[in-house]
Amino acid sequence: MMSSISANLLKKGVISGSDTQFSIANQETCDLVIGLDLGTSCTKVVVQSPYRHSGWSHAIPLGLHVKEIYLIPTQLFYDVLSGKTDIVEFPQAKRFQNLKLRFIDKPNQIVCNLADGHSVCIRDFSICIIANILLKTREWIFANCSDMFRQYKIIWHLNMGIPSSNFQKKYFNLYRAIALAGWNLSTSSNGITLQNASLCHLDECTNSNSSIHPDLVNIIPEVTAEVVNYARSESRNSGLHVIIDVGASTLDVAGFELYERTGKDNYSLIETRVRRLGAYRCHLARLKAMRRRILQGYAVDELFSDPSYRVNQRLEEYLPKIDLVDFNQNFQFYRKVRQCIGNVIKSLHNESDPLAKAWETGLPIFLCGGGQFVDLYQSVLNDIKADWQKNSRRINFKITRLDQKPANFHGDGVEFHRLAVAHGLSFPKEEFGDIWPKPKKRVIEINKNVDDYEHHFIRKEDT
Ligand SMILES: Nc1ncnc2c1ncn2[C@@H]1O[C@H](COP(=O)(O)OP(=O)(O)OP(=O)(O)O)[C@@H](O)[C@H]1O
Ligand SMILES: [Mg+2]
Numbered sequence: 001m002m003s004s005i006s007a008n009l010l011k012k013g014v015i016s017g018s019d020t021q022f023s024i025a026n027q028e029t030c031d032l033v034i035g036l037d038l039g040t041s042c043t044k045v046v047v048q049s050p051y052r053h054s055g056w057s058h059a060i061p062l063g064l065h066v067k068e069i070y071l072i073p074t075q076l077f078y079d080v081l082s083g084k085t086d087i088v089e090f091p092q093a094k095r096f097q098n099l100k101l102r103f104i105d106k107p108n109q110i111v112c113n114l115a116d117g118h119s120v121c122i123r124d125f126s127i128c129i130i131a132n133i134l135l136k137t138r139e140w141i142f143a144n145c146s147d148m149f150r151q152y153k154i155i156w157h158l159n160m161g162i163p164s165s166n167f168q169k170k171y172f173n174l175y176r177a178i179a180l181a182g183w184n185l186s187t188s189s190n191g192i193t194l195q196n197a198s199l200c201h202l203d204e205c206t207n208s209n210s211s212i213h214p215d216l217v218n219i220i221p222e223v224t225a226e227v228v229n230y231a232r233s234e235s236r237n238s239g240l241h242v243i244i245d246v247g248a249s250t251l252d253v254a255g256f257e258l259y260e261r262t263g264k265d266n267y268s269l270i271e272t273r274v275r276r277l278g279a280y281r282c283h284l285a286r287l288k289a290m291r292r293r294i295l296q297g298y299a300v301d302e303l304f305s306d307p308s309y310r311v312n313q314r315l316e317e318y319l320p321k322i323d324l325v326d327f328n329q330n331f332q333f334y335r336k337v338r339q340c341i342g343n344v345i346k347s348l349h350n351e352s353d354p355l356a357k358a359w360e361t362g363l364p365i366f367l368c369g370g371g372q373f374v375d376l377y378q379s380v381l382n383d384i385k386a387d388w389q390k391n392s393r394r395i396n397f398k399i400t401r402l403d404q405k406p407a408n409f410h411g412d413g414v415e416f417h418r419l420a421v422a423h424g425l426s427f428p429k430e431e432f433g434d435i436w437p438k439p440k441k442r443v444i445e446i447n448k449n450v451d452d453y454e455h456h457f458i459r460k461e462d463t
Contacts, residue, residue, distance in 0.1 A: 279371025
């Protein structure tokens with residue numbers, strides 16, 4: 001089944017998404033940056049014109065539901081016979097889900113053999129989803145932004161996000177390779193098939209025929225992209241900050257330094273930790289724990305087997321009597337989240353940045369991501385804050401949210417915080433300066449009291 005968006009575009013007779021220019025005769029150039037936030041639950045795409053039309057940016061509406069048109073489920077439909085793929089369902093298609101985590105864990109794991117004998121791995125599925133999204137993104141731009149850009153030769157940029165703790169050379173190269181391969185596959189006339197994805201080898205991806213300059217394909221930590229708006233705003237402060245991104249599957253916690261403005265904003269990640277403790281995982285863990293409590297509290301099997309049981313008089317007596325505060329504090333998931341965030345703050349304070357001014361003036365902590373409103377994360381932060389203040393009165397945290405929609409951004413209908421990473425990624429790479437971590441171990445006398453309190457909460461290493 002063709003998506004209604006694609007069908008409308010074809011009706012209008014617009015330029016195909018596999019093309020990359022409005023017209024190859026255009027001479028005057030215009031940069032367009034595609035920010036691609038590949039999330040575990042859904043992918044978000046924002047395109048920006050950084051140097052023309054006053055930094056105009058727009059979220060790309062490729063979602064399946066009108067109410068969430070900018071949220072594209074991160075799943076790929078594929079046909080084992082032909083190898084054909086799409087991000088919308090089609091007859092005989094199989095569905096491939098959980099792509100982001102599977103790619104991070106085992107990019108080369110074989111998923112299936114196609115009818116022609118080709119073995120395809122998780123990396124090939126990732127390349128295909130990127131290619132399909134890029135093709136439809138250009139298709140949307142050609143159909144809807146012709147008035148703004150049709151006279152220009154488009155210089156394309158592609159920035160893709162990466163979880164902060166994967167921001168290391170090994171993963172960086174892997175991510176960059178699939179982003180480039182995805183771009184090249186999306187512009188090839190051979191179709192976005194799994195076979196073609198598996199033929200996209202690394203050196204092929206850097207070939208000089210590519211319609212995007214390889215230097216303009218960049219991988220940027222999601223948390224860094226999330227703070228771009230803040231870093232450009234009047235309210236920004238230089239110095240140490242902490243950002244906590246609560247995604248569907250992952251909790252990404254990073255300490256970063258924002259340098260004085262010197263024409264460009266510059267960030268450096270100092271401490272990073274990514275754990276599978278996102279909002280959807282929290283939901284599953286809560287359901288499991290609740291079920292266990294109910295079964296324990298009612299000994300359901302015994303009740304069924306004893307006809308002499310004095311039955312409950314009122315319906316509400318069947319509801320579990322659960323002490324929610326106790327439930328939360330003894331909830332293993334809660335303790336893992338607390339340990340993850342607490343350890344990042346502790347490492348920043350004790351090892352990486354003990355002399356930062358923020359310890360005196362109040363450490364800014366940004367709570368972001370689709371899951372930021374799930375109360376568990378806020379409670380963890382409040383509890384960590386209370387503990388630090390108990391142990392070291394001079395330390396304060398300033399917990400804030402980054403939800404201010406930027407000027408000239410178009411993407412109404414979905415709360416801006418869901419699109420903040422994609423929007424941040426739609427800035428050109430120069431905006432970010434050098435993001436690579438610059439550890440600055442400073443030797444200091446560690447305050448024993450502050451150091452100790454976290455040990456109360458470390459029960460089991462999160463795996
Ligand atoms: N208003 C809300 N209240 C509670 N939970 C929400 C709300 N909005 C979104 N969520 C949850 O947020 C999660 C999606 O957030 P987000 O889009 O940031 O994740 P993602 O980018 O797909 O995942 P990740 O960052 O882990 O790769 C889902 O689990 C969703 O249920
Ligand atoms: Mg995310």
